[in-house]
Amino acid sequence: MNNEVIITAALTGAGDTVGKNEFVPVSPEQIAKDAVAAANAGAAVVHIHVRNVETGQGSREVRLYEEVVRRVRESGVDVVINLTAGMGGDLFIDQDDPLKPVDGTDLVNGLERLPHVEELLPDICTMDMGSLNFGEGSQLYISTPDMMRAGAKRIQELGVKPEMEVFDTGQLWFATKLIEEGLIDAPALFQLCMGIPYGAPADPGVLQSMVNMLPEGSNWASFSIGRNQMPWVAQSAILGGQVRVGLEDNLYLSKGVKATNAKLVERAVTIVESLGAKVASPDQARAKLGLKPRS
Template identity: 75%
Template sequence: MSVTENVIITAALTGAGDTVGRSPHVPVTPEQIAASAVEAAGAGAAVVHIHVRDPETGAPSRDRTLYREVLERIKETGTDVVINLTAGMGGDLVLDADQPLEKGALDGTDLVGGLDRLPHVEDLLPDICTLDCGSLNFGDQLYISTTEMLRKGARRIQELGVKPELEIFDTGQLWFAKQLLEEGLLDQPTLFQLCMGIPWGAPADPGVLQSMVNFLPPNAQWASFALGRMQMPWVAQSILLGGNVRVGLEDNLYLSRGVKATNGQLVERAVQITESLGATVASPDEARARLGLKPRTA
């Protein structure tokens, strides 16, 4: 695997984590999320990965009207950027450890079927949407995405003509994503996001990343990220192994110790690392060509 020569930078703007109270820079309202997307694109991100939040509480949301407003606000600015919408919301299951069946799903559960995670994708037809490729212990709760949920979701995304970004949190999920490809539920070129350091998925370990890269299907496009202080080292790790990169406030709040970052500042730092390794930063059009996306429309 050779060093990436032209690096696609994705900015993950806000995520669904409990980060709003930990940094004033985490965007919450559609206006803030759109402004952060424009800032990230101006700093060098070819792709923006978008979640939405309840504007009043900051809690994660699946409200399709919020997604629509974000995209409309980005479009109004004339900003050229590839749109990547999460489709992972709706997989959270919280159980009592001692009496899981008796007490059932507890507060914090947001669990729906695979197709019910896609209405905003069906409405807005973004360039890319995510497909979280399996169930796992996600911190202290469960994230549920069964094989049949994934098959149904992948089939519907394929029908819509949207590119799925296959979110891989552990090696078994990569194995199953390759099964989806074998079953004809994914189109070439496939797009993988290797997600490292999420408790309790794949650890942010260079050897683990190398093994996952070795297990990717031929001709796959891929990126990886790691949480917290490992975010910027992982930019270099990904590029040196032939991949693209993701940074942003979804995964890390700091530019340096004690210094809270904006999305634009994190992208600027990723650009600096990319160029210091002798690579160039991909434009949105270059990203579209590499990922097999449709050309930009006015």
């Protein structure tokens, strides 16, 4: 059991969710406001994607990240900033001509996924630990071993903490290899991502087996999507991990009741405290995760 639980709020993601819940933040101002609201509700960490303001789709534009981070930092609210570095891995193929990429493809190498990290130097940035059949149809997420090694080396040079996003056991195997190769500094940080088709299923036994595979001394969190988001808060804390909630992964508080990021964090706080644990502050999160103190 984890008695001091770090809550991460994943604010918006890159999925096609904007039309499904009017509270999904899109503009940099909206995303920053949600980050502040989530921090005030109890999140020690905010995980940030940005979106094209006109289309609502996910974006890699550095200027959008810059505005969000600037607004959060200027708010005066203390929160650990975690920027995605997973954008640029999407490959959509023509099923009749697999060598032909189609609309929606945004595929770049490992270093081209990092300009906003280099510019803004967040506390944490994510690294997706492998390629994945991403749901139905012909969409793939591409993250090869060479891409990951190049990205890990550059993130290490920048002094940013990588959060290794693990979607299945083979990806966890490779993540431990990066640690053995010296490309990930201790203490390593894992995010076990459950229930995303077609990665690791949202099954408590699978989560336990993945936790058993983690290198000794690692920090870890896990989450699941949709209706499993809140049960997974309890699962993670009970098994000794940190937790993640937010509109990136789930749009509802209950059936038919649309959520906000702040409301999801509040619900997570209630669950953590009901288990007899405490919610970690940003400074406690920094100490636990081996991050630099706030300047």
